[in-house]
Amino acid sequence: MRLSVIVLNHSKAAYTRMLLDSLLESTGVEMEFVLVDNGCRDDTPVVLDDFRHRAAAQGHSARVITFETNLGAIVGRNAAMELATGDHFAFLDNDLVVRDRDWAARLLKVLAEEPRIGIVSPKLIFPWEPYDVEFAGCLVTEGGRVIYRGRGEPRELPELNERFDCQCLISACILFPRTLYEAFGGLDEVFSPVQFEDLDFCYRVRELGYRCVLVPEVEMYHWEHTTTAGSTDINFKLVTIRNARTFKLRWRHMIEQEGGPPDETAVWRQIEKHGLEEVGPPPLRR
Numbered sequence: 001m002r003l004s005v006i007v008l009n010h011s012k013a014a015y016t017r018m019l020l021d022s023l024l025e026s027t028g029v030e031m032e033f034v035l036v037d038n039g040c041r042d043d044t045p046v047v048l049d050d051f052r053h054r055a056a057a058q059g060h061s062a063r064v065i066t067f068e069t070n071l072g073a074i075v076g077r078n079a080a081m082e083l084a085t086g087d088h089f090a091f092l093d094n095d096l097v098v099r100d101r102d103w104a105a106r107l108l109k110v111l112a113e114e115p116r117i118g119i120v121s122p123k124l125i126f127p128w129e130p131y132d133v134e135f136a137g138c139l140v141t142e143g144g145r146v147i148y149r150g151r152g153e154p155r156e157l158p159e160l161n162e163r164f165d166c167q168c169l170i171s172a173c174i175l176f177p178r179t180l181y182e183a184f185g186g187l188d189e190v191f192s193p194v195q196f197e198d199l200d201f202c203y204r205v206r207e208l209g210y211r212c213v214l215v216p217e218v219e220m221y222h223w224e225h226t227t228t229a230g231s232t233d234i235n236f237k238l239v240t241i242r243n244a245r246t247f248k249l250r251w252r253h254m255i256e257q258e259g260g261p262p263d264e265t266a267v268w269r270q271i272e273k274h275g276l277e278e279v280g281p282p283p284l285r286r
Helices: 011-025 044-057 072-085 103-113 176-182 197-207 236-250
Strands: 002-009 031-038 061-068 088-093 097-098 117-125 133-135 138-140 146-148 165-166 173-177 211-222
Touching: 002 011, 002 072, 002 103, 011 044, 011 097, 031 044, 031 072, 044 061, 061 072, 088 103, 088 176, 103 117, 103 173, 103 211, 117 197, 138 197, 173 176, 176 197, 197 211, 197 236
Parallel strands: 002 031, 002 088, 031 061, 117 211
Antiparallel strands: 088 173, 097 211, 117 133, 117 173, 138 146, 165 211
């Protein structure tokens, strides 16, 4: 079984290098890396080329897809999936860092446990002490607002350490079988360049009867919003408002029936953030 690991990059070479270094620590799975250079303007191309050689030395294939300009997350990932050859796909943002060396093997095991599990995600935690939760699945309110479950809470909370069937998951780190890509033909480019395409993908999967499952025993560090930060060619406020409306209208028939929390609970918890230059690479475990 081969896992195609798709990493989206828009500059931020230091973060990309740290993620790729940590991926080479992964165990238990044959990996194919498909690395998207989405108009990078720093040392990222050098980092990606160096990684290709190091991955090959460990028995993993790696290829780089280069776009001269930033075409957005959706076009980049769709192009990567078209070239990928694995039995399963993984999306990883370049602002992630592996926390568990066996992350891929354990997530693939969960996918294999039950045929109606379609998409899985690890628990995402902030990469600085005390390593609180950034994301433990998405809740969608009755009015279509999105909540990051567990955000800012201690990662040891019992309720955040049980598997959880989610309304949707974010594409910072998800795994799913190739058959889902073949069924849908990729992410819907109506959401280009970015925002809500991952939530839409999850709802399409769930509409067919599959489950989206948060697997909390697997954890991944996430710097959050670093991959797209500084993308001056994208008006994020406008794109977010537009795509949120498209998402809500498209899936209103499901959202209104699935018993999500009340709209007033959709309060975004602000977290004091730290950069790589402040805290350095977080530690691996296992």
